[in-house]
Amino acid sequence: MPKKRVAIVGTGQTYHKSHRPDVNGQELINEAVQRALKDADLTIKDIDAVVIGNMDHFEGINYVDCWSVDGSGGTMKPVIKLTTGGTTGSTLAIGGYHLVASGFFEKVLVIGWEKNSESDTTGAITTAFDPVWDRLVFAGAISGLAAEAQAYMAKYGATEKDAARVSVRDRKHACNNPHAQLRREITIEDVLASPMLADPIHLLDVCPRTDGACAVIMASEDCAGKVTSTPDWIWTTANRHKYTYLGDVNWGELDSIAEASREIYAKAGIREPRKEIDVIELYQPYSFAGIIWIEDLGIVEKGKGAEYIWSGATDMGGELPINPSGGVIACNPIGATGLIRCAEAALQVMGKAEARQVPDVNFAISTGFGGCMWSDMLLHGKRKPDF
Amino acid sequence: MTDIFSDVEPMVFKSRINVPYAWWTGETAERFFLALRDDKKIMGTRCPVCEKVFVPPRKVCPLCFHEKMAWVEVSSEGVLESFTIVKRQLAALTRKAPVIFGLIKLDGADTSILHYIENPGHEDIKIGTRVAAKFNEERSGSMQDIACFRPIS
Ligand SMILES: [Zn+2]
Numbered sequence: 001m002p003k004k005r006v007a008i009v010g011t012g013q014t015y016h017k018s019h020r021p022d023v024n025g026q027e028l029i030n031e032a033v034q035r036a037l038k039d040a041d042l043t044i045k046d047i048d049a050v051v052i053g054n055m056d057h058f059e060g061i062n063y064v065d066c067w068s069v070d071g072s073g074g075t076m077k078p079v080i081k082l083t084t085g086g087t088t089g090s091t092l093a094i095g096g097y098h099l100v101a102s103g104f105f106e107k108v109l110v111i112g113w114e115k116n117s118e119s120d121t122t123g124a125i126t127t128a129f130d131p132v133w134d135r136l137v138f139a140g141a142i143s144g145l146a147a148e149a150q151a152y153m154a155k156y157g158a159t160e161k162d163a164a165r166v167s168v169r170d171r172k173h174a175c176n177n178p179h180a181q182l183r184r185e186i187t188i189e190d191v192l193a194s195p196m197l198a199d200p201i202h203l204l205d206v207c208p209r210t211d212g213a214c215a216v217i218m219a220s221e222d223c224a225g226k227v228t229s230t231p232d233w234i235w236t237t238a239n240r241h242k243y244t245y246l247g248d249v250n251w252g253e254l255d256s257i258a259e260a261s262r263e264i265y266a267k268a269g270i271r272e273p274r275k276e277i278d279v280i281e282l283y284q285p286y287s288f289a290g291i292i293w294i295e296d297l298g299i300v301e302k303g304k305g306a307e308y309i310w311s312g313a314t315d316m317g318g319e320l321p322i323n324p325s326g327g328v329i330a331c332n333p334i335g336a337t338g339l340i341r342c343a344e345a346a347l348q349v350m351g352k353a354e355a356r357q358v359p360d361v362n363f364a365i366s367t368g369f370g371g372c373m374w375s376d377m378l379l380h381g382k383r384k385p386d387f
Numbered sequence: 388m389t390d391i392f393s394d395v396e397p398m399v400f401k402s403r404i405n406v407p408y409a410w411w412t413g414e415t416a417e418r419f420f421l422a423l424r425d426d427k428k429i430m431g432t433r434c435p436v437c438e439k440v441f442v443p444p445r446k447v448c449p450l451c452f453h454e455k456m457a458w459v460e461v462s463s464e465g466v467l468e469s470f471t472i473v474k475r476q477l478a479a480l481t482r483k484a485p486v487i488f489g490l491i492k493l494d495g496a497d498t499s500i501l502h503y504i505e506n507p508g509h510e511d512i513k514i515g516t517r518v519a520a521k522f523n524e525e526r527s528g529s530m531q532d533i534a535c536f537r538p539i540s
Pocket of ligand 1: 434435436437438439448449450451452453
């Protein structure tokens with residue numbers, strides 16, 4: 001159990017774009033950090049430790065913890081780097097939570113960032129696969145996702161049109177988020193007419209490549225209330241890894257998110273997640289995941305994901321809005337992406353999400369997903385945890 | 388190496404991927420490189436709070452987090468803070484060994500820059516030696532626009 005309860009007291013993001021030639025990596029990081037400090041009305045002197053991460057082979061800089069201090073403010077402070085592939089941003093959030101929950105640090109600055117425009121994303125992601133057994137055939141992130149979608153479609157009869165409805169939702173939501181990269185609505189026809197990348201995934205079914213950074217400030221219960229009147233309490237976190245070789249995956253279901261969510265529901269006493277959770281920021285790198293993973297999360301029964309999406313329940317104003325920010329399909333600075341989910345969930349709980357605010361959020365979930373079948377999850381709440 | 392493999396058939400898979408990198412300098416470093424290329428000037432940024440002058444220039448003071456840094460020109464001469472003579476031809480070297488790596492604190496700056504030191508015909512480089520930049524005639528906007536630093540009396 002945690003020694004101290006932990007709250008998010010400030011967040012900051014850059015305006016995420018496909019290319020940021022105007023700043024180097026440290027300067028990009030600094031934009032997010034300065035915004036988070038302003039949001040919390042703190043200065044860098046108030047920060048006790050820094051946790052930072054990205055996909056370090058994306059920029060070819062292998063000592064990011066040290067190299068980034070000009071931007072992170074980590075000069076002469078404890079700094080730890082965490083990097084776990086696609087889940088890097090959510091692992092950063094979990095790592096920051098652990099540092100504060102342990103009682104060792106009172107205020108921790110958590111930073112995720114990426115400059116995807118500085119290398120070949122697919123080449124770099126391919127290094128996530130086993131070089132002897134899997135890498136010669138599989139390539140990049142999209143192959144694994146396509147295999148998942150195919151397996152799910154064969155099992156439950158879902159269609160490309162069902163998936164397109166998820167892209168349409170997220171891209172519509174993104175129009176409410178000034179930080180999102182892709183802020184233009186699309187139609188189902190647009191998705192289906194976009195180039196097929198890896199059957200059944202079209203270009204408009206998947207995330208873009210983005211330059212951007214996100215910073216989150218976490219504080220212990222001893223000072224969180226002094227920093228902000230609307231802290232976002234982190235109730236609990238969970239993380240599951242599943243496979244070494246791609247052939248070990250239970251394709252068509254995401255076991256890691258299923259188990260992580262059950263751990264979280266059990267810890268928090270949540271019996272009916274669909275009714276008790278008010279909003280989800282889902283690390284959903286492609287549209288089919290918006291159908292499959294809400295089943296694995298226990299929001300709807302197996303095979304009922306598409307029906308729930310078509311009902312509008314996950315749209316803004318629906319029963320359980322998913323990705324009010326526009327999610328990963330609208331914006332994906334990979335090392336920051338998971339932390340953006342966490343920051344966006346925090347904004348929802350704090351009531352600071354502006355045009356993308358879901359009313360009366362008591363519980364929010366943010367998730368992370370990585371290369372390709374592991375999961376992180378955080379439960380955010382308005383009320384201080386009672387454990 | 389061949390001895391190790393004399394009794395075995397090595398089973399190795401070669402990587403098929405190539406990850407090329409290209410880094411944006413950002414507008415702050417760009418201004419430094421353009422002044423170097425076009426005017427043979429070395430620019431730094433000064434923090435109005437701690438009054439330190441940073442070369443390479445920083446957009447934000449890394450110590451104070453102050454965002455309004457002022458541009459200042461520093462001298463192309465300075466003092467050798469430390470150095471080493473590299474005698475082995477390492478793969479990353481762009482010049483033929485031996486080469487001297489030096490850390491040079493330019494007059495007017497509070498931080499040092501890393502560059503080659505040349506001292507033709509002499510080995511008597513010492514910490515504290517005063518050095519001056521030797522600019523290349525052809526300049527393209529990188530640290531290589533300075534050929535090296537040389538001792539001055
Ligand atoms: Zn300063």
